[in-house]
Amino acid sequence: MENQPSNGRKAIEEELIKGRDIANQLLEILAPKSNTTQHKGVEVEALVLPFAEDLVRKVLRSLTNTLLLLNTHSDHVSDEVVLPVTIKGVSSSVKCQKPEYKDESFNAKRRSGSYKRKSSAPTWEKNSSILMEDGYAWRKYGQKMTMNAKYLRNYYRCTHKYDQGCLATKQVQRIQEDPPLYHTTYYGHHNCKSSLMLEPASSSDSSMFLSFSNTFPNKAEYPFSSSLYSSMKQEPMEVIHEDHIVHNQLPSSDYHMLCDYDLDFNYSRYGTMLSSTESVQFDEVCRSDQEFDG
DNA sequence: GTCATTTGACCAAA
DNA sequence: TTTGGTCAAATGAC
Numbered sequence: 001m002e003n004q005p006s007n008g009r010k011a012i013e014e015e016l017i018k019g020r021d022i023a024n025q026l027l028e029i030l031a032p033k034s035n036t037t038q039h040k041g042v043e044v045e046a047l048v049l050p051f052a053e054d055l056v057r058k059v060l061r062s063l064t065n066t067l068l069l070l071n072t073h074s075d076h077v078s079d080e081v082v083l084p085v086t087i088k089g090v091s092s093s094v095k096c097q098k099p100e101y102k103d104e105s106f107n108a109k110r111r112s113g114s115y116k117r118k119s120s121a122p123t124w125e126k127n128s129s130i131l132m133e134d135g136y137a138w139r140k141y142g143q144k145m146t147m148n149a150k151y152l153r154n155y156y157r158c159t160h161k162y163d164q165g166c167l168a169t170k171q172v173q174r175i176q177e178d179p180p181l182y183h184t185t186y187y188g189h190h191n192c193k194s195s196l197m198l199e200p201a202s203s204s205d206s207s208m209f210l211s212f213s214n215t216f217p218n219k220a221e222y223p224f225s226s227s228l229y230s231s232m233k234q235e236p237m238e239v240i241h242e243d244h245i246v247h248n249q250l251p252s253s254d255y256h257m258l259c260d261y262d263l264d265f266n267y268s269r270y271g272t273m274l275s276s277t278e279s280v281q282f283d284e285v286c287r288s289d290q291e292f293d294g
Numbered sequence: 295g296t297c298a299t300t301t302g303a304c305c306a307a308a
Numbered sequence: 309t310t311t312g313g314t315c316a317a318a319t320g321a322c
Binding site for chain 3: 147
């Protein structure tokens, strides 16, 4: 970051300050400020949540803009957890290419010629001690035991691969048992409109790039990063907080994850978590080993 | 009925 | 030939 041009650095600082301020506002709203807030219960939540959600969106936008700036003005992000790289022949900052396939080629059973191994260069990689959602709707399409790995590798594609031609995929592999450590590798960029992350920010052209920018560095470096949690159709919601996975049955009309930013302040302190439509009591906390252990 | 996951098979890169 | 990524039928949940 030291090498940022002054205008770029200024813009980054502004974005970070903005994000911090909005996060502070959000914290004030969510923090149990007084008894009056508490005993009003549900009505207060109903009033507060939409505003809180709006603030979170602003925080996310600000932070993703920051990451955009970082990637625009720097060849690398100095972080050992998130490794933005470039797909072979495709800059990470350009919008996604159109899907290679045509509609007619999608008809059905192509058991030949469709197993091309992807480029060995991922778009993003990250290691995380917690399993984080990333703001996109993923559909698992396979799992495999790989060489030199103790655990299954899980393969996910964007849910909108077929309806919007989104070619983004990711692989999640548990690499360590205790403490749990997961390696997530992203390939390609989202060109779908599955996420609130695509809500147009000030610079609309960045949306494609931002689609993967939400893999923030660790929270130690970005203490004001925020978190919403996901809801999944047909599956108990998994929220991992401090090495725990919290399962909640969240009805959801769409297989749509909100975002995954790891919130710095302690959610368990408030006993609730936020989605776009509801807050859910944390009443069950358990460690889960089942998803990636097969 | 619809949609997501599971899982064995297929296929191409290494 | 081995390994890894993807397909698609079977299955299950809602």
